[in-house]
Each structure stands twice: as structure tokens, then as C-alpha cells.
Amino acid sequence: KELSSSQVRQMFLDFFKEKGHDVEPSASLIPVDDPTLLWINSGVATLKKYFDGSVVPKNPRITNAQKSIRTNDIENVGKTARHLTFFEMLGNFSVGDYFKKEVIPWAWELLTSPKWFALDPEKLYVTVYPKDQDAKALWEKTGVPASHIFEVEDNFWDIGEGPSGPDTEIFFDRGQQYNNVADDDPENYPGGENERYLEIWNIVFSQYNHLPDGRYVDQPHKNIDTGMGLERVVSVMQHTATNFETDLFMPLIKYTETLSDHRTYGADKHDDVAFKIIADHARTVTFAIGDGALPSNEGRGYVLRRLIRRAAVNGRRLGIQGEFLYQLVPVVGNIMQSYYPEILRNQEFIQKVIRSEEKRFAETLDAGLSLLNKSIADLQATGETVIPGATAFKLFDTFGFPVELTKEIAGDQGIDVDMKGYEANMTAQRERARAARGDQQSMGSQDKTLMAIKSESKFTGWTDLEDQATLTD
Ligand code: ATP
Ligand code: MG
Ligand code: MG
Ligand code: MG
Numbered sequence: 001k002e003l004s005s006s007q008v009r010q011m012f013l014d015f016f017k018e019k020g021h022d023v024e025p026s027a028s029l030i031p032v033d034d035p036t037l038l039w040i041n042s043g044v045a046t047l048k049k050y051f052d053g054s055v056v057p058k059n060p061r062i063t064n065a066q067k068s069i070r071t072n073d074i075e076n077v078g079k080t081a082r083h084l085t086f087f088e089m090l091g092n093f094s095v096g097d098y099f100k101k102e103v104i105p106w107a108w109e110l111l112t113s114p115k116w117f118a119l120d121p122e123k124l125y126v127t128v129y130p131k132d133q134d135a136k137a138l139w140e141k142t143g144v145p146a147s148h149i150f151e152v153e154d155n156f157w158d159i160g161e162g163p164s165g166p167d168t169e170i171f172f173d174r175g176q177q178y179n180n181v182a183d184d185d186p187e188n189y190p191g192g193e194n195e196r197y198l199e200i201w202n203i204v205f206s207q208y209n210h211l212p213d214g215r216y217v218d219q220p221h222k223n224i225d226t227g228m229g230l231e232r233v234v235s236v237m238q239h240t241a242t243n244f245e246t247d248l249f250m251p252l253i254k255y256t257e258t259l260s261d262h263r264t265y266g267a268d269k270h271d272d273v274a275f276k277i278i279a280d281h282a283r284t285v286t287f288a289i290g291d292g293a294l295p296s297n298e299g300r301g302y303v304l305r306r307l308i309r310r311a312a313v314n315g316r317r318l319g320i321q322g323e324f325l326y327q328l329v330p331v332v333g334n335i336m337q338s339y340y341p342e343i344l345r346n347q348e349f350i351q352k353v354i355r356s357e358e359k360r361f362a363e364t365l366d367a368g369l370s371l372l373n374k375s376i377a378d379l380q381a382t383g384e385t386v387i388p389g390a391t392a393f394k395l396f397d398t399f400g401f402p403v404e405l406t407k408e409i410a411g412d413q414g415i416d417v418d419m420k421g422y423e424a425n426m427t428a429q430r431e432r433a434r435a436a437r438g439d440q441q442s443m444g445s446q447d448k449t450l451m452a453i454k455s456e457s458k459f460t461g462w463t464d465l466e467d468q469a470t471l472t473d
Pocket of ligand 3: 199
């Protein structure tokens with residue numbers, strides 16, 4: 001069955017509506033009253049209020065398609081088939097209502113029924129926590145043969161203290177042609193680090209309370225929390241090699257081709273990584289700025305800066321000159337308009353912010369790249385392998401290179417960065433700045449213009465933001 005991404009999203013929500021769930025809208029990427037999180041990174045993250053009992057939901061059955069950002073996956077983007085920095089997590093949730101014996105057959109029905117996703121059951125595998133024989137028995141009862149069930153020690157969801165429990169994960173076998181590990185490699189199984197078995201859905205059985213003394217006691221109310229990656233399921237439905245050849249990304253890649261120096265997607269491995277990074281980062285920064293984040297030198301703003309600058313470097317690799325990422329905003333808006341019409345509505349503002357950040361970096365990008373490349377070449381000539389902290393700091397302070405970017409570019413050539421030395425330079429600079437400016441907040445010398453943009457962490461509404469943002473173009 002070939003479904004569009006909008007159809008897959010809608011079908012998931014419709015399925016759980018039929019099972020008595022209320023649909024919650026996709027909440028802002030910026031956490032509200034949750035200092036533990038930089039970004040909303042899963043569907044359950046926005047529903048904590050129901051699970052910790054501070055708010056009682058109207059209906060204990062909830063379903064959503066939730067925008068999520070994961071910065072821990074930045075460097076996986078373009079390198080694995082399945083990782084993005086921005087993705088949508090489809091989820092169904094039970095707040096003390098249904099539990100394992102309902103959720104397991106439902107998951108199977110949605111995935112395999114001809115009325116729904118109609119995936120070939122032969123290609124599905126599940127993993128369970130070894131001590132959770134309940135889950136195993138329920139999968140078998142639902143029709144999954146024992147040969148497709150793997151017991152995996154990692155299948156336990158635990159954040160230290162509080163609700164915890166075993167989980168079960170569902171994998172799609174993309175076939176041997178996608179495998180990047182040998183048949184006898186210990187990672188060659190669903191749940192292992194390989195490109196054949198794609199994790200599409202994670203179902204958590206939150207049944208214990210992990211006490212401070214280390215004991216696990218039964219929770220009075222057992223909860224269900226699930227997450228399915230929309231882009232991954234779409235790649236399965238559209239039979240693509242990675243997340244990127246789907247209708248969620250191809251228009252972005254096609255547009256980037258037209259900006260590039262005669263490059264085409266699929267012709268060169270290195271170019272393809274650059275195309276993927278640009279398409280991914282374009283979505284992430286578009287949605288994050290749409291939700292009120294702005295580039296800056298710390299926290300969320302630093303993440304945006306890192307992503308925009310990393311996209312810029314990858315643009316150079318495709319022979320793109322000048323600012324370009326902002327041009328992808330309307331493309332993102334068009335792809336996503338059925339569920340996120342606000343992007344097209346706010347596109348002018350989002351474009352302005354991205355363009356201004358691109359422009360600022362464009363002034364130093366080429367000079368920074370030549371300093372970095374020269375530094376790498378010098379090291380290689382003498383057989384050394386570590387870029388001094390002072391160089392990495394100069395790249396940041398004078399040329400606007402986030403140190404992670406320096407590390408990544410150097411890493412591709414087998415060169416490390418002296419991070420301790422970098423931090424020491426950073427601390428020294430902060431101290432100098434503090435001494436010079438009293439207690440005013442210090443920012444790198446790249447940020448004179450952006451200092452005019454106040455990076456509020458709380459969304460204050462468009463009018464407010466536009467008043468605050470004195471952009472430079
Ligand atoms: P993986 O092992 O592939 O990194 P995960 O176990 O970290 O995934 P979960 O935390 O279980 O992911 O999130 C639930 C679901 O969200 C996953 O099963 C997957 O479908 C999707 N997902 C997670 N991380 C990403 C990502 N970086 N890009 C796209 N989809 C993701
Ligand atoms: Mg992960
Ligand atoms: Mg996993
Ligand atoms: Mg998982």
C-alpha cells in the first residue's frame with residue numbers, strides 16, 4: 001500500500017480515535033514549565049502533566065502526532081538511514097486505563113490490517129524485555145511467531161527515579177540489501193546497531209515506580225506510552241532507502257539541487273550526505289523558529305546556530321554561494337501545510353531570522369574554512385592529530401564556527417580537537433568580558449547584531465517577537 005505522509009499521520013490518529021482516544025494537537029517544540037528539557041523530544045514529553053497526576057485528562061486515552069527535536073542525533077543525520085534532528089512522533093497513551101493486553105494487538109492491527117498500514121507480517125520483528133514474559137506471550141497470542149520475537153536486555157525504560165517499566169520495540173526488516181554488518185556480526189538482529197532492521201515503534205509499559213532506595217514497586221495506575229517515527233514509517237510505506245527519498249524530504253532535496261553547482265542527488269555519496277543534512281536542518285530550524293526560538297550563543301539558540309551554520313558549510317560543499325537555507329522555508333511549509341498551516345503563515349518572519357543568521361556567518365565562513373583546512377593540513381604534514389584549543393577557539397570567536405562543527409570537519413580527516421584547551425580559552429574570554437562589562441552577559445564578538453535579538457525562551461506571540469527582533473537585512 002503506498003500512502004502519502006499526510007495519509008500515514010492521519011491514519012494513525014484515526015485508528016486510535018476509533019479505539020476511543022482523543023486527539024491532542026502537536027504542541028510547541030519549546031517545553032512549557034519543564035526546565036529539565038531543552039526541546040520536546042518525544043510525544044510523551046508534552047503529556048507529563050497527565051502522567052505525573054498534576055492534571056487529570058478528560059479522556060485517559062490520548063493520541064497525538066508530536067513535533068520532536070533530538071540534538072543527540074545531529075551527527076547521525078545523513079549517515080544513518082533513520083536519524084533526523086526534527087521528526088514527528090506518533091503516539092497513543094493510556095493514563096491508568098488500558099495496558100499490555102490491549103496495546104499489543106492494537107499495534108499489530110494497525111501495522112498489518114489491510115484496512116490500515118497493511119505491512120507484511122513476515123517483515124515485522126519485535127523485541128521484549130527478557131523478564132517480561134507477559135509481553136512475549138501476548139505477541140505470540142496476537143500471531144507473531146516466536147522466531148520473530150527477540151529478548152533484549154535493553155528493553156527497560158528507566159530515568160532513574162519515578163515511573164519505569166519494560167518496553168517492547170517493533171522493527172521492520174528492510175532486507176539483506178540494506179545490511180551494513182556481516183551475517184555473523186553480533187549486532188545483526190532487530191535491536192542491534194545495523195541498517196537492516198529499522199525500529200519503527202516503541203511501546204513502554206510504565207508499570208513500576210523506581211524508588212530512591214533502588215526498589216521497583218508496582219504503580220497503582222499502569223500507563224502506556226508509545227512512539228512511532230512518522231518519517232520512518234513513511235519510508236517503509238514508500239519503499240525508500242532512507243527517510244529522505246520520501247514525500248517529506250524530496251521536494252527539499254530537489255530545490256537544493258537547483259541552488260547547487262550542477263549537483264544531483266544520488267550521484268555522489270558525499271554530496272548526498274550534504275543534501276540530507278540541508279533538508280533535515282531546514283525542517284528543524286523552520287519549526288523551531290516557528291515556535292519562537294531564535295539563534296543565539298546558548299541553550300536552544302545555540303542549537304539553532306549550530307544547525308544553520310552546519311547547513312551553510314554543507315551548502316558550500318554543493319557549490320552553493322551565499323545565503324540559501326531561508327529559501328527552503330516555503331518548501332517546508334508546503335510539504336507540511338496539511339497538519340502545520342502555521343509555517344506558511346509565519347514564513348516571512350522565519351525566513352528573515354534564518355537569512356540574517358546565514359548572512360552573519362557568510363562573512364566569515366570562507367576565511368574560517370581556510371584556517372581550519374590549513375590547520376588540518378599543517379598537522380597532517382607533521383604527523384600530529386590534535387587541533388590546539390586556541391585554534392578551535394579562534395575559529396569560534398573570530399569566524400563563528402561552533403566547536404562541534406570544527407570537531408566534525410576535523411574528525412572527517414582523522415583529526416581531533418583539544419576540547420580542554422578550547423574550554424580554557426572560552427573561560428578566559430568570558431572572564432575578560434565580565435571584567436570589561438560588569439555583570440552584563442558576555443557574548444562572542446560575532447554576536448553584535450544578534451545581541452539586538454532577545455532570545456526569549458518563552459513564546460511571547462508574534463507581535464512581541466517581531467518588535468524585539470531587529471534583523472539586519
Ligand atoms: P533509535 O534506536 O533508532 O535511535 P530510539 O530507540 O532512540 O531510536 P525512541 O526513543 O524509542 O527512539 O523513540 C520512539 C520512536 O521515534 C522510534 O522508534 C523511532 O521510530 C522514532 N525516532 C527516534 N529518534 C528518531 C530520530 N532521530 N529521527 C527519526 N525518528 C526517530
Ligand atoms: Mg536513538
Ligand atoms: Mg532504539
Ligand atoms: Mg526505542
